[in-house]
Amino acid sequence: MTVLLGDCREIMKSIPSASVDLVYLDPPFFTQKTHSLAARDNMAEFTFEDHWASLAEYLVFMRDVLSECHKVLKPTGSIFLHCDKTASHHLRLLLDNVFGCEFFQSEIIWTYKRWSNAKKGLLNSHQTIYFYSKTSDFKFNILFTDYxxxxxxxxxxxxxxxxxxxxxxxxxxxxxxxxxxxxxxxVPLADVWNIPFLNPKARERVGYPTQKPILLLERILEIATESGDCVLDPFCGSGTTLVAARLLGRNFIGIDLSPDAVELSQKRLQEPVKSFSQVFAVGEESFLDKTDYERGLLKALDAIPVERNQGIDGLLKFYLNNRPVSVRIQQPGESLSVARRKLVAASKTKHCIAMILVRTQKETELSLFDDWMADEDVLVIDAYDLTINQWLQAKQKRMAADVSIAEEDHRINESAQS
Amino acid sequence: MTVLLGDCREIMKSIPSASVDLVYLDPPFFTQKTHSLAARDNMAEFTFEDHWASLAEYLVFMRDVLSECHKVLKPTGSIFLHCDKTASHHLRLLLDNVFGCEFFQSEIIWTYKRWSNAKKGLLNSHQTIYFYSKTSDFKFNILFTDYxxxxxxxxxxxxxxxxxxxxxxxxxxxxxxxxxxxxxxxVPLADVWNIPFLNPKARERVGYPTQKPILLLERILEIATESGDCVLDPFCGSGTTLVAARLLGRNFIGIDLSPDAVELSQKRLQEPVKSFSQVFAVGEESFLDKTDYERGLLKALDAIPVERNQGIDGLLKFYLNNRPVSVRIQQPGESLSVARRKLVAASKTKHCIAMILVRTQKETELSLFDDWMADEDVLVIDAYDLTINQWLQAKQKRMAADVSIAEEDHRINESAQS
DNA sequence: AGGGAGCCTGAATCCTCAA
DNA sequence: GTTGAGGATTCAGGCTCCC
Structure with missing residues (x-):
């Protein structure tokens, strides 16, 4: 239950062999950058150096770290190495060497959605956690996810x-x-974990760069340890692993090279804050309120779907004179005039001067000639399926009345059955 | 547009240098197993050997393959290597060697849900696709997803x-x-793709082990190639890549060591469209030529695209009294009456009594009141974008004439520029 | 040319205001 | 007071631009 200051390679030498149940490490990723972040109150600034002379230097360093990790682990223990695509393949080779490739257990993918930016290439939205055990007889608790x-x-x-x-x-x-x-x-837990990235607005944030969500660490601890076990984090940073260990009743040892990080970790352990993540709790899907039909319609209109708004269902990708064009799809059981009113009200603050209302329901009342139909700011268009279905129904009725066609149908049906 | 039988290392030697835009390979994963699976009709069984004397042997083989891939790629080309956790780190080292680590673009994670089987460990539910380009000036189309x-x-x-x-x-x-x-x-597409694994009962499944979903291949082709580009798959297996290439109007070369695989690929290419009406399966030499716009329109109409027919672009999924309803989309530069004539002529032999003509072009002549517009067998509907664009253009003209709005626009533009 | 400063973006939270 | 819809805020990756 301590946080130690210093080079983890040295400090781990003083930790007894075979005394630790789980090592989790979140080492430098070899990004060749300095990560820095101001704390919430703008008073302190934390920086994290990830500059190396060469890949070889980095790998020698990491090999030494992993060797010490192997030494301190109990025979039933395991290691979770957190990295990203930059050097993951080199790190896994090191793990194969130090731990043995037969003790490779899983390649865990941590995925998240994150604020993005347009660039040439795919938006990076995952990190990798390699899970190796020290022996084939390792602690493992099967977790279950919701259906x-x-x-x-x-x-x-x-x-x-x-x-x-x-x-x-x-x-x-x-x-x-x-x-x-x-x-x-x-459902038994899979090796792809969708856990929200620590949101910039989350209270859990302490201002340390590279801070990981507590939810992620809790899951690892629950998989690989029991209450009272000992967890080691040689690069503890802001102390997320230690906080998760404390919350779950595990013992812990944290190490960091930075005095700031050690101080921060100790302070954080005094009063741990864990964010409640709404998205994680109820699932992203619960925020969606459009049917497949509505999504298909928006796609056909070349519009972007908009959620979290009662009046607007989408926005055209095309802007009219620098102003957005809003779209609403008439709801079942909703009259066209009500739909229009909601669209106009919601669009008002968005400075839309052009709105599109998609009619999906057969109008019972003859409101087609209402005054507002002439409104030149709102274009009413009929959904394809509305037009087609009405036409086909009318046609079917006409055909039923027409004997000659009915007879031909009969003949076709006969031959289709034979 | 061929499927070749043989060792891809040899065959690629006869492919000209710098002639291919995209290589996708789904090589053996070094599982040390024989994969076999019965086809749906239980008549044929396909097997796929993945046994190696050693890892070194496997890596030598893969290095040779990747070197040849590098040779045949154009400078603007790229390679997508599909693998799983078994040997992914070794394969990425090979890619770093052959292509250069500075041309590493993305580690794509393909995730899917699988039937759970409780065991000690995490349920494996992802595979990895490494994306390297030949140079820094490579083809890349940004795809967008919903917010x-x-x-x-x-x-x-x-x-x-x-x-x-x-x-x-x-x-x-x-x-x-x-x-x-x-x-x-x-939002730009991220590097974690959640695409359902082939459902064991899906019609798409042809019984080849390791078969990949067509959606996955379509996405890769859309990212890295344009219409008319050349795609190479040195381990084509059941030919999914080739089918995707044909559906998207790309040229392709498939190679496989197994006569069964080559035969199966060729058979699949004969009838690439899954739910394709028998009536229209004519011709063999013509290729698919639907543009994205037309595909989108047909989807919005809830119609199945029809290829290789001069008059008909699609068929409604809904049948009117057991008879198909044909759809034609007006071509650019084609008058509505010509489009109608072609639709009616092509539909005659198919016993259609209801036809739908989608107008996509602004009519210059006043043909709207032509006699045939009253034809009760042909419904003419306007494409959404035609309606919307005409309205927006008219609106823009009115606004230009309206001084007060013009001034406000001017102000908005000014501040946007500052 | 090279490095650093600054700009843009959007997920998921927090916060405000109205009913 | 309570609820919830929707507006506001924060941060880091990757870009551009400027010196």
């Missing part, structure tokens, strides 16, 4: 049976009550 | 600046009005 949101809750909880027709159905007792199945634990 | 649902409209619309404290804030002009950012197309 995907599309899975019906009833499917998870209710027992099933076959009905008279041989179809699957929910089992009910003689009184018609639902019968619950035995407890299901969920 | 996250947590993003609000104002962020998309409003331009920003830094205030005195150096913090970001919305930009306002001297009158306190918001300033709009330029046109937005969405």
């Amino acid at each position: 995907s949101p599309t899975t019906n809750v009833d499917q998870i909880l209710q027992a099933r049976m076959r009905n008279e027709a041989g179809k699957a159905a929910y089992r009910r007792d003689e009184n018609g009550h639902v019968v619950f199945a035995g407890e299901k634990r969920g | 996250s649902p947590t993003t609000n409209v104002d962020q998309i619309l409003q331009a920003r600046m830094r205030n005195e404290a150096g913090k970001a804030a919305y930009r306002r002009d001297e009158n306190g009005h918001v300033v709009f950012a330029g046109e937005k197309r969405g």
Whole structure:
């Protein structure tokens, strides 16, 4: 339960062999940059150096670190090495050498969405964590994730049976009550982890560059350790690993070369702050409120879908005289005039001078000739399927009345069946 | 446009240098296993050998393959190497050697959900695709995805600046009005791709082990090539890359060591469109030529694209009284009446009694009141973008005439420039 | 040419205001 | 007071531009 100041290669020599259950390290990634960040109150600034004379120098350093990590690990222990694409392949070769490739367990991909910028190339949105064990007899707790949101809750909880027709159905007792199945634990955790990047606005942020979310560390600790185990982080930085260890009742040793980092870690351990992540808790999907149909329509209009707005469903990619053009799709059960009112109200503050309203419902009332239809700021267009379906229905009716066609249909049906 | 049988190291020697725009390879992963899978009809079984004497042997083989790939690539070309965690780090070292680490572009993670099987360890649910370019001047098309649902409209619309404290804030002009950012197309594609693994029952599945989803290949081709470019797959297997290339109008060369694989690829290329109406499967020599615009339109109409037919571009998924409903999209430079004539002629033999003609061009002549417009067998609908663009253009003209708005626009433009 | 300063962006939070 | 819709804010990667 300590935070130590100094070079982790030296300090680990003084840690007894086979005494640690888990090593997590988040070493320099070989970015050849200086990372710096001002703390929230603008008072302090933390910097983190990641400059090296050569790749070889970096790899010699890392090999020494990993050798010491191997030494301090218990036979049941394991190591999680956090890196990014810059040097991940070289680091994995080192791990193969020091730990042995037969003890490679997983390549964990941590993915996140992040503020972006347009550039030539793909937006980098993942980091890699290599998971090696010291022996084949290592501690591992299987974690379970929730069922995907599309899975019906009833499917998870209710027992099933076959009905008279041989179809699957929910089992009910003689009184018609639902019968619950035995407890299901969920889906075993996969090796791709979607955990939100520590948001710039999150309270959890302490102003240290490269700070990792507590959620990520908690998951690693839960997989590889039990309560009371000892966790070592040779590059503890702002101390996220130590905070996660404390929150989960694990013992810990943190090491860092920077006095600032050690001080920060100690301070943070006094009163750990863990953000509540809304997105992580309820899932990104829960923020979506458009149907596939609406998304398809927006795509056909060459518009960007807009969420979190009651009046506007999308924005045209084309701007009219530097002003946005908003789009709304008429909702089922919503009259065209109500849809228009909502669109206009929401567009007002966005300075739209052109709006597009997509009609998707057959109008029962004859509102087509309402005054506002002549409004030159709102263009009303009919969804293709509305136009086509109305036409096809009308045509079908006409055809039913036309005997000759009906007879030909009959003949076609006959031959289709034979 | 060929599928060749043999050792790709040998065959690539006969391919001219600097003649290929994209190499995609899905080589053996060094799993040390024999992969086999029965086809859907349970008649044929395809096997795929991945046994090696040693890692060194495998790496020598792969180095030779990659060297030949480098040779055949154009200076603007790039390579996508598909592998999994087994040997990914060794393969990336080879790529660094052959292509140069400065031309490493992205580590693409393909994730998918799989049936869970509880075991000690994390469920493997990703594969890696390394993306290297031959030079720094390589072809790259930025694809865009939707904004996250947590993003609000104002962020998309409003331009920003830094205030005195150096913090970001919305930009306002001297009158306190918001300033709009330029046109937005969405968020650039990230390097983690969540694409469903082939469903075991999917029609797309042809029974070849290691078969990749066509969506994955389409995305790669869209990123790195243009229409008419040449794509090479030295381990083409079931030919998914070639099918994707044909669907997107790219030329292709496929190579495989297995006669079964070559035969299967050729067979798949005969009928590349999955749900393709039998009636229209005529001709063999012509190639697919739908533009993205037309594909998008057909999708919006809920129609299936039809290739190799001069008069018909698609068929509605909905059948009217057991008869197909044909669709034609007016071509640029083609008058509406000519388009109609071609549609009607081509539909005659297909027993269509309902046809849909999509108008995409502004009509110069006043043919709207032609006799045939009243034809109750052909429905003429306007493409969304035609309607919208005409309206926006008219609006722009009106605005130019309106002094007050013109002045405001001027002010907005001024502040946008400053 | 090379290095550093500054600009732009959008995810996910925080915060405000209205009902 | 409570709720929630939606506006405002923060940061780092990658770019450009300027010296």
